[in-house]
Amino acid sequence: MAAAPEASASAKSSGFKHDAFLSFSGEDTRTTFTTDLFRALKAADLKPFMDDDGIKRGNTITSELEEAIQNSRVSIIIFSENFASSSWCLDELLYIFDQYRSKTKNHGILPLFYHVDPSIMWLIDEADEKRENPFKKALDEHEKRFGKEKVDQWRGALRDFIDDILKTTGKEFGISVKEASEFKYDVLLSYESTDNHENFIELLDGELRSSKFIPFKTEDNGMDREEDGGSELDAAISRSRSSIIVFSRNYAYSPRCLDQLLKIFEYSSETKRLVIIPVFYQVSKDQVRMQAERLDASLPGIYNKQFKRENVKRWKEAIKGVAELPAAVAFSDAATKR
Numbered sequence: 063m064a065a066a067p068e069a070s071a072s073a074k075s076s077g078f079k080h081d082a083f084l085s086f087s088g089e090d091t092r093t094t095f096t097t098d099l100f101r102a103l104k105a106a107d108l109k110p111f112m113d114d115d116g117i118k119r120g121n122t123i124t125s126e127l128e129e130a131i132q133n134s135r136v137s138i139i140i141f142s143e144n145f146a147s148s149s150w151c152l153d154e155l156l157y158i159f160d161q162y163r164s165k166t167k168n169h170g171i172l173p174l175f176y177h178v179d180p181s182i183m184w185l186i187d188e189a190d191e192k193r194e195n196p197f198k199k200a201l202d203e204h205e206k207r208f209g210k211e212k213v214d215q216w217r218g219a220l221r222d223f224i225d226d227i228l229k230t231t232g233k234e235f236g237i238s239v240k241e242a243s244e245f246k247y248d249v250l251l252s253y254e255s256t257d258n259h260e261n262f263i264e265l266l267d268g269e270l271r272s273s274k275f276i277p278f279k280t281e282d283n284g285m286d287r288e289e290d291g292g293s294e295l296d297a298a299i300s301r302s303r304s305s306i307i308v309f310s311r312n313y314a315y316s317p318r319c320l321d322q323l324l325k326i327f328e329y330s331s332e333t334k335r336l337v338i339i340p341v342f343y344q345v346s347k348d349q350v351r352m353q354a355e356r357l358d359a360s361l362p363g364i365y366n367k368q369f370k371r372e373n374v375k376r377w378k379e380a381i382k383g384v385a386e387l388p389a390a391v392a393f394s395d396a397a398t399k400r
Contacts, residue, residue, distance in 0.1 A: 079133035081108040082172075085154045090142035095176055099138070110138075131158055136170035143178055146200035149208065152216040159219050163226070171227055181245060183224050186217060246301040248275040252322045253343075255281045257310035262343060266306070278302060280322055295322065299329050304337040307384050309345055314353035320377040327380040340384050347385055354381035 082103060086096045096112065103110040111130045131137060137158045145151050161169040173180075178196070186198045197220070205213045249270055253263055263279070270277045278298045299305070305326045313319050330336040342350065357378050 078135045079109070080111040080130060081135050082110045083131050083134035083137045083158070084110055084112045084140065085137055085151065085158060086140040087142050087145045087148055087151055089144045089148070091140055091176055096140055099140075127154065128157060131161055131169075132167070134169070136172055137161075138172045138174060140174045140176050141178055141180075141183070142176040143196045144200075145178075146197040146216075146220075147203075149204065152204075152219070155223070156215065156219045159223060159226075163222075173223075173227060183220060186220055245303050246276070247278040247298060248303050250278045250280070250298055250302040250305040250326070251308065252280050252305060252319065252326060253308035254310050254313045254316050254319050257312050257343065263308070266308075295325065299326055299336065302336060304339060305330070306339045306341055308341045308343050309350045309385070310343045311345055314350065314357065314381060320380070323384065324376055324380045327383055328376075331383075338384055338387055340387050350381065350385045354378045354385070357381070 084096055084100060086092065091097075100110050100112045111134060113127060113130075131154075139155065139158065158169070158171065161167045162171050182195050182197045185195055186201060201213055201217060204216070251263065251267065255263075258264075263281075267277050267279060280295065280298075307313075307323060307326065313323075326336065326338060330338050355378075357374055
């Protein structure tokens with residue numbers, strides 16, 4: 063039967079039987095994250111409710127689960143890759159949201175995102191060729207089985223969830239729904255292609271893609287084209303969650319790389335939205351610092367004439383600023399060989 067021991071002191075004092083109702087995809091998290099969370103809540107002297115396989119399942123949630131939701135102070139909804147693939151989970155979400163919106167129920171909601179990006183919630187109606195949205199795919203499949211009317215109820219619940227819950231929690235963490243939905247790339251890679259020994263960049267790009275990240279490689283994309291009134295690089299920076307700067311032997315000697323670095327560094331400093339991760343490839347942090355100090359003498363004479371002294375000063379500041387950030391790792395030649 064369901065895991066429902068004696069109510070905790072906190073639940074009793076508030077008039078509820080349970081402190082938290084756990085809504086989750088059993089396929090994704092039952093024996094891992096959700097069970098660990100259930101045990102942690104109990105260890106904290108809280109009374110969570112987690113259904114087990116003893117509850118008879120059908121096409122709709124049972125009265126036992128409805129009662130458990132009604133008698134819980136808060137529902138913790140664990141969104142995972144296959145959450146929307148389960149009609150059971152979607153019906154639970156509908157019922158939980160009804161309780162939340164009822165003025166007499168005083169039911170709270172806490173969303174958790176397990177190995178999925180919150181942006182999938184507000185992109186359920188948008189097609190993206192570069193990123194598969196498991197929620198959109200699941201809802202499209204459900205429509206074949208349950209019909210458009212039923213699936214539109216689930217879509218409506220997800221949209222309402224975005225408006226009522228995610229926008230509120232987003233504000234608490236300083237993130238707006240609009241900002242999160244603007245991201246197109248997970249990682250922007252800035253590097254000097256002439257230093258790409260042992261195909262390091264290709265290996266890094268492959269590892270990112272195999273981990274379901276979407277990278278933007280500056281060398282593979284034209285940086286001179288205009289997009290929405292700005293360069294493609296500007297647009298890529300503003301739509302990236304993070305940027306990996308691959309410092310290498312010739313990175314600081316390339317005005318093109320330095321311009322990329324400066325734009326990335328200044329955008330991150332101004333907006334606080336872009337996370338920068340420096341990687342030191344065949345160079346040390348001290349060597350990069352030295353390159354910055356000697357930048358005036360290192361650049362060919364034509365660059366000293368072409369670029370204003372103020373530009374070189376800003377390049378130096380950007381190099382030093384990024385080099386001082388926590389580094390992902392330093393790579394040598396041996397580290398990249400298989």
